[in-house]
Amino acid sequence: MTSLPPSTPYSPTELARLYPSSLALQQVHIFLRHGERTPVKPRLAHLNHPSLWPYCRYARTIRAAISLPSPTSAPGSEPLTTDFQWQRKFHMLSTLDDSFQPYPTVAGAPREDLCAPGTLTDAGRASTHALGTHLRQLYVTSLGFLSPRLNHAGDLALRSTNVPRALESLQHTVTGLYPPSQRAPDLPPFSIAQAAPGAETLVPNNASCARLRQLFAAFSARAAQRWDASASAEKVHMQLERHLVGSADTRDSARIGIASRPSALGVLDTINASRAEGTGAATRLPREFYHPDVxxxxxxxxxxxxxxxxxxxxxxxxxxxxxxxxxxxxxxVRSAEGEPAAADIGGADLHNNSQHVLGPQITLNGCHDTTLGALLSSLGAFDGRWPPFTSHIAIELFRAADQPAPKPWTQSSGWLAAAGLGGSVERIGRSPTSQLVGAQKKVLDGYFVRLRYNDRSVVVPGCKAPNKHLPGDESFCTLAAFKEIVDNITPRHWKAECESNLDQPPIPSKPEPAGY
Incomplete structure (x- = not known):
């Protein structure tokens, strides 16, 4: 599957089953793959397959924020800005230049509509906006969990990788969730957290982690040994053999493999990007590329x-x-304690307001297929299918409905009072469950965590044991059990671990099951 079908609202019966009255929703984290895009790099040029696709009509009207000279030089004064509206056209060499070649694109395609490689298309913008509308239907209209109108920037936390298609997908999703008409007039600009490359964790960070890079290389090499000579690879070759010969580039392979040029995943990337534009799109490949075996x-x-x-x-x-x-x-855990979330994701320093409410109710993260696949696989909940465009994971925190909601944490009252507990004890933070004292463990009682992937509940294997899930539904993992599972894969010193074990075998002698 390359694109997801449009989501439909839940019926009252479905809603009652998915969100039982015995539980109260308290916090949501959404991880969304960007929407439909062009291939990340041109491939299969010898088949006259276009390298520039005409699916970016939005490029006809682009707006940039322009800073103007400030009327005052007072420190901290806000700069004046204005919109600069422009239209992008791909530049071509003069036809009189000896090296002139027309862009390899669809015949007659307007230059204003051409997309660069790896760019979010019009379809991707539409699908991510539709995801936001779906989230609004669920969390605002159906459940009443979120306010219909966004009045406080701190109620919504946003984060994205630095890749433009992920950031733009996040922006479209937010607009579907809270259209401009449903935002307070004085709402400040949205704050979107983005990490420096060396600190990025929204995708597996091979580039900044030597040991992870080593592990990935070893598993990739093993994949080549396993798949390249498999019956599955032979079936692919039988379908595509005649289309892989004839390239003038000597680096191109006549047989697809894990590390061939183009690679197996690279060809799949181009196939899926073309499928997302419909069966009648001018960027379709020969029909053999869409054979089920391929x-x-x-x-x-x-x-x-x-x-x-x-x-x-x-x-x-x-x-x-x-x-x-x-x-x-x-x-x-912070939400269960009654403490505001970390300041860098709320758009303002939440701790400056001693009476602030419980931080953001929902966090949206613009990320990638590799993010979703890694998260699900690491929790033992992967379904074995490549995540389609605009896929999303929802991690939802519930508390028992008969349990009082935690009061907002304040500097004066402390978190124990917010959680309804007395005495003095350190906040939990990232302390492993094995190190918690009784009062800290009590904070987690009555809380449950559920994962939903593309609107389907998934079960983490370690949550199936007795007393580790809501009676009668294994998808509702106790917060204590979920925390313990995640504790087992949370590094205490990520940078140090990235530089450790470089002389050790990269592949364990036997599989180490995930989700426990």
């Missing part, structure tokens, strides 16, 4: 190469997904 085989190759390490290696889980899941669990 789609199934290439997807299996990509999953073996990119996600098998998280299912089999505890070390890979710690280095790739552990930092991000550790952030999530820390936020869930």
């Amino acid at each position: 789609l199934t085989g290439l997807e299996a190759a990509g999953i073996e190469e990119w996600f098998s390490l998280y299912s089999e290696s505890a070390e890979a889980r710690r280095l790739a997904s552990g930092p991000l899941l550790g952030d999530v669990v820390e936020a869930l």
Whole structure:
């Protein structure tokens, strides 16, 4: 599957089953893959396949914020800004230049509509906006969990990778969730957190983690050994053989493999990007590329190469997904404690307001297929399918409905009073469950965590044991059990662990199951 079908509102019966009256929703974290895009790089040029696709009509009207000279030089004064509206056109060399070649695009395509490689298309903008509308229907209209109108910037936390398609997808989703008409007139600009490359955890950060890079290379090499000579690879070759010969580039391979040029996942990327534009799109490949044997085989190759390490290696889980899941669990625990979330995700310094409410109710993260696949695999909840465009994971925190909601934490009252407890004890933070004292463990009582992937509840294996889930529904993991599972893959010193074990075998002698 390359694109998801439009979501439909839940019926009252479905809603009552998914959100039982015995539980109260308290916090939500959404991780969304960007929407439909063009291939990240041109491929299969010898088939006259366009390298520039005409699916970016939005490029006809682009707005940039321009800073104007400030009327005052007072420190801290806000700069004046104005909009600069422009239209992008791809530049071409003069036809009189000896090296002139027309852009390899669809015949007759307007230059104003051309997309650069890896760019969010018009379809991607529409699908991510539709996701925001779906989230509004669920969390605002159906559940009444979120306010219909966004009045406080701190009620919504936003984060994205630095990749433009992820950031733009997040912006479109937010606009679907809270259209301009449903925002307070004095609402400040949205604050979107983005990490420096060396500190990015919204995707597995191979580039900044030497050991993770080593693990990935080893599992990728193993994937090549397994898949390239498999029956699945042979079926792909039988379908595509005649289309892979004839390239003038000597680097191109006549047979697709994990590390071929183009690679198995690279070809699948181009196939899926073209499928997202419909069966009648001018960027379609020859029909053999859409044969079930090809789609199934290439997807299996990509999953073996990119996600098998998280299912089999505890070390890979710690280095790739552990930092991000550790952030999530820390936020869930803060919510149970009654403490505001970390200041850098709320748009303002939440701790400057001693009477602030319980931080953001919902956090939206603009990320990638590799984010979702790594998270699900690391929790033992991966379904074995490549995440489609605009896929999303929802991590929801519930408390027992008969349990009072935590009061807003203040500097004067402290978090124990907010949680309804007396005495003096340190906040939990990222302390492992094994190190918590009785009063800290009591804070987690009555709280449950659920994962939903593309609107389907998934079960974390370690939550199936007795007393680790809501009676009668294993998808509602106790917060204590979920925290303990995540503790097992949360690094205490990520940078140090990234530089450790470089002389050790990268693949464990036997698989280390995920989700426990």
